[in-house]
Structures are given as structure tokens and as C-alpha cells.
Amino acid sequence: MSRSRTVASVASAAVVLATAAYTIAVVSQGGDAETPVEHSLVARDLSKDEWLAHASPDVFHGTVLAMASQAHTDQPGEVEQRWRVRVDRAFKGGASGTVTVSTIAYVARDGSPTDEGGGVIPRPGRMYVFSGHRNGSDHVYYPFGGSAGTRPSPALNRPFGVKDGSQPLHPERFGGAETVEEYWTTAVKNAVSGPPLT
Structure with a gap:
């Protein structure tokens, strides 16, 4: 040439x-x-909470009320589930009231949805911290995949720690954070871009 x-x-x-x-x-x-x-x-590493908070336009604590719908995706063995979620506290972004959150689950051999293999199946009545973005055209929140964007959580005023799934990049910055609310407020305040995935 x-x-x-x-x-x-x-x-x-x-x-x-x-x-x-x-x-x-x-x-x-x-x-x-x-x-x-x-x-x-460039895809970024979201394995630390400060990295996840940086990448997410929306981070909020919510209580799952009920499943709104379920449908197969164009990927074999995968289902999209939409959930009605009451927003308890928005740490970043404008989530409020009752919103719709979309998660992906996988289909087991018996045809039932499963959270094995990195899928997520929220449970009605349980609380989670959702981290991701809202799609403006359908007003649905899409957390990052797997347990990174849909994190089981105690109530806002309850203690929160590593046993509950926290993954701080700089644990020393969370010394005064004793509750879920304080922890995620600190994670958003200290948000930084994660390294590129290799």
C-alpha cells in the first residue's frame, strides 16, 4: 500500500x-x-464503590415493591425483569417517588429465572442500592450489570460494612460513616473514575 x-x-x-x-x-x-x-x-472497572459512584449518573437506595414485568431478551437464556421500586434516598441523580428498575436474570434448565452466573433477582420487600442510569425515553432505571449495580442493603439508618457488600477503594475515608446513608453519601462525595478494564 x-x-x-x-x-x-x-x-x-x-x-x-x-x-x-x-x-x-x-x-x-x-x-x-x-x-x-x-x-x-473505554469500559471502566466498577469493583470499588467510589468508581461505581463516579460512573453512575444515578445512585439511590430503594425498597422493591413488586415485579412489574418480565420478558426474554434477544440473548438466549436471559430475561429482563422490571421492578417497581420506592426510592428511599437518592445519593446522586434525581430518582424520587416510585420508579421502575430493570435488571437481568438468567434462565435455569427448568425454565425459571435464576441469579446464578451474575444475574440479579431483587426480592419484593427488600432494600437495595441501585447504581446506573435512567433511560430518558422510557424513564426506566438501568443499574450496571450483576451485583455491582444492584446491591442488597440494610435500611438507611442501619450499620453498613464489608459483610453487607461494601467495597470501598479507600476504607480510611469511611471512618466516620456508620450507617448505609453515611456510607453512600461518602462514596458519592469521594467518587473517582475507575481504571480501564484490561
Whole structure:
């Protein structure tokens, strides 16, 4: 391939990538008040709570009221479940009142939904911290996959610790946090971008 063709090919690829990155950075989830969906094409590590809080436009504590619907996705063995959730406290974003939260579960050999293999099945009456984003077109909250974005939780005023699933990046910053509410308020306050996944 000639040098001018190589330069033209590289320049074309750079324009396509730059356009895609720009589009992702400016496309909003709907409505003027929405935040951008994502600012990078790079997948980030969400295994620490400060990283998760940084990546999530919405972080809230909620109580699952009931399943609203369930449907198979286009992925074999996967079902989307939508839940009615009462928001107890928004730590980040504008969740309030009763909202719809979408989670993914897998289908066991007997055809029933299962949370094995990283799926999540919230239970009515139980509380969770949901971390993810709201889709502006259908007003449904989509937590990050698996247990990262749908974390079982005690009540807001209850003690919270590692046994409850907390995964702080800097445990020393949580010294004064004794309750679920204090813990997640601190995680959002100390939010930082996680490293790229490799």
C-alpha cells in the first residue's frame, strides 16, 4: 500500500473514531436536563464503590415493591425483569417517588429465572442500592450489570460494612460513616473514575 493511501486510511479511521466519541459524549438520555450517557468508549472497572459512584449518573437506595414485568431478551437464556421500586434516598441523580428498575436474570434448565452466573433477582420487600442510569425515553432505571449495580442493603439508618457488600477503594475515608446513608453519601462525595478494564 502506498504511503498516501496509508495516511488516508489512518486519517479516515481517526475521523470515524472521533465522530463516534463525540456523538457518545453529547447524546443525552432525553430531555434538556439529562446528563450524557457516557463520556468515553473505554469500559471502566466498577469493583470499588467510589468508581461505581463516579460512573453512575444515578445512585439511590430503594425498597422493591413488586415485579412489574418480565420478558426474554434477544440473548438466549436471559430475561429482563422490571421492578417497581420506592426510592428511599437518592445519593446522586434525581430518582424520587416510585420508579421502575430493570435488571437481568438468567434462565435455569427448568425454565425459571435464576441469579446464578451474575444475574440479579431483587426480592419484593427488600432494600437495595441501585447504581446506573435512567433511560430518558422510557424513564426506566438501568443499574450496571450483576451485583455491582444492584446491591442488597440494610435500611438507611442501619450499620453498613464489608459483610453487607461494601467495597470501598479507600476504607480510611469511611471512618466516620456508620450507617448505609453515611456510607453512600461518602462514596458519592469521594467518587473517582475507575481504571480501564484490561
